[in-house]
Amino acid sequence: MDAAAEMGCGLRIVLLGSFCATVLQATTWYITVAGLGGEPEYETRFTSLAMELDKAVRSTPDVKVTTLTGSSATKARIEAVIDEAVKGSKADDVLVVTLIGHGTFDGTNYKFNIPGPDLSAAELAGKLEFVPSRRQVVINTTSASGASIEPLRRDYRTVITATRAGTEKNATVFGRFLVEAFRDPSADSDKNESVSALEAYVYADQKTTAFYETQKRLATEHPLLEDTGKGGGVRAPGPDNGQGLLARQLPLLRFGSLQQAARSPEKQKLLAQREGIEGQIDKLKYEKAATPADEYRKRLGALLLQLARVQEEIDK
Amino acid sequence: MKFVVLGMFVVAAWGQDCRNLHRHGKLNEAKACFAKLTQSGNALQMAEGYWYQNNSDQANNFFRAAVKAQPKNPEPRVRWGRFYLERNKREDAAALFEEALEVQKDYAPALIGMALVMAGGFDPKSVEFAEKALQQDPKAYEAHEVLARFAMEDGNPTEAAVQADKALAISPEALDALIIRATIDWMEGKPGTEWTDRLHKVNPAYAEGYTVSARIFVINRRYEEGIKLYRKALEMNPQYLPARSELGVNLMRLGEEDEAKPMLEAAYEAGFRDAATVNTLKLMDTYKNFVTLRTGKIILRLEKKEADLLRPYFQAELERAVAVFEKKYELVLDRPVQLEVYPNHEDFAVRTMGLPGLGALGVTFGNVVAMDSPSGRKPGSFHWASTLWHELSHVYALAATKHRVPRWFTEGLAVHEETAVDPEWGDRLDPGAIRALKDKKLLPIATLDKGFTRPSYPNQVIVSYFQAGKICDYINEKWGWQTLLAMLRDFGTGASTPVVVERHLKMKPEAFDVEFMAWLGKATESQVKGFDEWSKRLRALNAEVKAKDFDKIIAEAEGLRKIYPDYVEPGSPYELLADAYLEKKNAAGAMASLNEYAKVGGRRPSTLKQLAKLLDEAGKPGEAARALERINFIYPVQDEEMHRLQGDLWLRAGNTDKAIREFQAATFSKPIDAATSYYNLARAYRAAGQLDLARENLLFALEAAPSFRPAQKLLLELSK
Known part of the structure; x- marks a missing residue:
């Protein structure tokens, strides 16, 4: 495994120069679709989740947001919106497609239930092929969504599903917590002012697990994440299964102050310095097991203090 | 042929x-x-x-x-x-x-x-x-x-x-x-x-x-x-x-696992594979997933996954209960009390197999107490601390009488202790007990044991707990604790209930029943009399909530609360009242209703959180923290947010010890945001003047999130 990839954006800076600074100026394309509810309660729930997500992302900078609900969430409209991203997005841009609603699996094909003809996972995958952005996330929060992993997975795409298989057919709660990750600051667990696809997934997964445990109900959904383009998805992405590396680097939501700093020439130097220290910290953490505890603590303390001082300068 | x-x-x-x-x-x-x-x-x-x-x-x-x-x-x-x-x-x-x-x-x-x-x-x-x-x-x-x-x-x-x-x-x-x-x-x-x-x-x-x-x-x-x-x-x-x-099973019950296991294995290997043998062996296999804490007078066994989180609460209550009961029962146990806490209710159930009429929450075998973990129950359905005190009271009652205490008396003392330790704990007068009172189904004191071991109607065991508890309350109120203690000691000689009643209360059991029923009748009169009407009106009120006539809801709920104040189950008048007051922008009214709910013994975590929020908004962080602290004794698991909020409130109220305890609980609650948890703990240690621990926790916070601004600022401050 590539060590740089293992350690994410921070260490990549050390090796790849100003990659992250460029990324900070990229645009994020959000396509959110609330499908058919089937009954009023679900209809309302799906629409309100989609609108909640819409509201959360619109308040962040450099975004293009399209949210389709109710009768407008047709296959033709979804394809048209993707076409806009095909025309307008760049390779460094991030594309986030979120499906909220019910899904079905007939043993062969997964379909997202929408007004008019349903949208199959294969059809969605086919359309997304043409989007220039090579940093894509598909979040499928529907029932039976586990069956969409195989058609959707690519080595440049993170696929998140609410269920582990097409056979998990009950309505899900995962979507509710996934949307919550967009507005709960605690989802940003590394406090880098952005919520990555991995952070959002971990947040929603833990909340979903806690929901079933607290309710003392048998879990009817088991979320998965796939970002290698060749796996079946895993519940707990990490170094042991090789999943989660891409998802960690894909920001779903950025809070803004770093973008502003990146635009200021005088702060560019400090940002680069900051990124350098972050890289050293990541490297040290990577070597933690092989470093004597006292030495690790001492070096980590020194680097963290250094980083805090640089950040203080950036914030001035 | x-x-x-x-x-x-x-x-x-x-x-x-x-x-x-x-x-x-x-x-x-x-x-x-x-x-x-x-x-x-x-x-x-x-x-x-x-x-x-x-x-x-x-x-x-x-x-x-x-x-x-x-x-x-x-x-x-x-x-x-x-x-x-x-x-x-x-x-x-x-x-x-x-x-x-x-x-x-x-x-x-x-x-x-x-x-x-x-x-x-x-x-x-x-x-x-x-x-x-x-x-x-x-x-x-x-x-x-x-x-x-x-x-x-x-x-x-x-x-x-x-x-x-x-x-x-x-x-x-x-x-x-x-x-x-x-x-x-x-x-x-x-x-x-x-x-x-x-x-x-x-x-x-x-x-x-x-x-x-x-x-x-x-x-x-x-x-x-x-x-x-x-x-x-x-x-x-x-x-x-x-x-x-059976020897193996009972040795296990008394905590003698080293001898119990080979005994059970031998029975199993020889072909004796009944449910008790198999399930007890399975239970003992799970002990590798538990950690055992031993201090002077207690042994505490918790499942590894929740041990860090639960230990401070369980240890504190267990030690407190031992200290209180040593004085109260004038008895020092000859060996430590062992408390086993099972997150899986089925494991706990194995402990109670083959015994009649045992409560489903905890069980005592000599000095060994087994009970459900709060994580094994639905939030709000189980007050673990109350159960712990209940069971520990049995330990003392059994020890004081060499296990000769009749069932009704040890249960009565145990129920009495639940509210003696804290008036908010213990069970309230529930509809089942009210029905039993109305239908005159309470048993004479001389035969109250049958209510536990040979129940003649479905709810009788629960009703008997209530009755036994009230009898002990009554004796305590009229004759005092020393009389209860003297009765307990007399039971230790093998004396029967009629003999003990006559000797210490100076009346025949039948006369006691008459006096007790009069006392209980007076204490519960309005709730019993008004119950049928209350039931009808509460059902109607819950149906009317959708109409959103908040003035009407307030008037009706206030009335219902007075008829049956002990009712704090979901849909109680207290909660309806609070919701209606909030709709009317009357936060003080809502707060008063929820305060009452908590004092009567309401246990729903979401309702107690609502009370804490209102108190905090009213500028009362200490009272808000106390509102949340109640949840620690009910459902302290799977709720990192509650511990975080409580820690913050204690910190603002100037109680750094409790802030540290709660922020520690937050870090042990598998938080999604570990950095904030450690940062909060660092803040609390700093406020307590424990700067080394503050720095150590800041390091943990920044190790998880190196760019975490508030933690960076605190690090800079502490480094000056």
Whole structure:
């Protein structure tokens, strides 16, 4: 495994120069679709989740947001919106497609239930092929969504599903917590002012697990994440299964102050310095097991203090 | 045809001969005899032979074949049923006895079998079956023995002696009758040799009898004496596997796992695989997933996954309870109290198997207490701290009386202690108790034990807890704690409830019942009288909530709250009132209603959180923290946010110790945002002046999130 990839954006800076600074100026394309509810309660729930997500992302900078609900969430409209991203997005841009609603699996094909003809996972995958952005996330929060992993997975795409298989057919709660990750600051667990696809997934997964445990109900959904383009998805992405590396680097939501700093020439130097220290910290953490505890603590303390001082300068 | 019948008779006689050898303690001869039976070619006798050899599979096969070969004969079914009964498979046994009764209506041995099945489940129908058996066969002394055992388990040694004597009148070799006579003496502290001498003359190796006696001691919570009897049974006949298994189970109950495990394994390996043996072994296998904390007077066993989170709360309450009870009961235990906390309710349930009328939340075996973890229950349905104090009270009551305390009194004390430690804890007057009061279903004090061990209606055990608790409240209020303590000590001498009541309360039990009922009636009068109307109006009010007429809701809920103030279950007037007040922008009204809810004992975490939020918004962080602190005793698990908010409130209220405790709990709650958890802990340590710990936790926070601005700022401050 590539060590740089293992350690994410921070260490990549050390090796790849100003990659992250460029990324900070990229645009994020959000396509959110609330499908058919089937009954009023679900209809309302799906629409309100989609609108909640819409509201959360619109308040962040450099975004293009399209949210389709109710009768407008047709296959033709979804394809048209993707076409806009095909025309307008760049390779460094991030594309986030979120499906909220019910899904079905007939043993062969997964379909997202929408007004008019349903949208199959294969059809969605086919359309997304043409989007220039090579940093894509598909979040499928529907029932039976586990069956969409195989058609959707690519080595440049993170696929998140609410269920582990097409056979998990009950309505899900995962979507509710996934949307919550967009507005709960605690989802940003590394406090880098952005919520990555991995952070959002971990947040929603833990909340979903806690929901079933607290309710003392048998879990009817088991979320998965796939970002290698060749796996079946895993519940707990990490170094042991090789999943989660891409998802960690894909920001779903950025809070803004770093973008502003990146635009200021005088702060560019400090940002680069900051990124350098972050890289050293990541490297040290990577070597933690092989470093004597006292030495690790001492070096980590020194680097963290250094980083805090640089950040203080950036914030001035 | 005659030959076949004669043949069957001869073979049956062989079986009876072998059983007689065993019955007279000639174990080697019996063994040889039963071994011969396995070669007899007769299915029923072969089954008996294999049963004796503990070869369950073969015994089952041949019993099945015997039943098939003799479809019109009830005997093979009855013997097969007895085989199952010995292995504690009561349902299978009952099915066979019922089949036998279909083959031959009122067949006495099948009726006795049914009586034994029912007795195993502490079901009063046992008496009906035994009496019916006697109608069919007045010489069926075993039926009298069953009645004697039932009476013993029912706490009625007088009736037990009568029944045992009837059995002995029919057969001087009625071994169970002799052992029951001896048990009556032993329970009263007498040697019982009159009976054991007779018993040993007939059968010097009657392990079955000593096992029966041991069970009676265990049912009466006299575990250590029960264990001695199981040991005696095994000395007499080491091959008697039920005694080996039950000894293992009871050793485990008392925390003697090192001896219990090999005992159970030996029973299992020898083919004795009843549910108690298998489940106890499985439970013991899970102990590797637990951690054990030992301090001076306590041993605390928690599951690894939740040990860090729960330890501070459980340890503090356990130590506090021990300190309080040592003074209150004027008793220092001779060994540490062991508390086991099970997140899986099924594991806890294994602990209570085979015991009558035990509450489903906790159970006490001598100095060992087992209870559910809060994580094993729905939020708001279980006050673990109240349960802990309840169970620990049993430890002291049992120790003070050498386990002779009657069930009603130890439960009454335990319920009394729940609210004595904190008026908000303990259960409220629930609708079941109100119905029992209305229908005059409370029992006389002299027979209150039956409400626990032989309930006659579905809710009676719960109602009996309530009644026993109220009796202790009443005695405490009128005569004082020292009288309760004196009664407890007197129970330790073996004195009966009527004697103890008369001696210490200076009145007959019947007179006490009259006084107590008058006192209780007065205390609950308005709630009992108004209950029916209250039920109707609350249902109507809950239906009207959708109409959003908040003035009407407020007026009605205020009224309902006054009629039945103890009702704090979901949909209570307190919550409806608070919601309506909030709709009317009356935060003070909502706060007052929820405060009342909490004080009465409302346990729903979401409602208590709502109260905390209102108090915080009203600028009362200390009171808000106290509102949340209540949840620590109810559902401190799977709620990192609650601990975080509580820690923050304590910090703002200037209580750094509690802030540290709560922020620590947040870090142990597997937070999604670990960095913030450690940062909060660092803030609390800093406020407490513990700067080294503050720096250490800041390091943890920044290790997880190096760019975490607030943590960076605090680091810079601490580095100056």
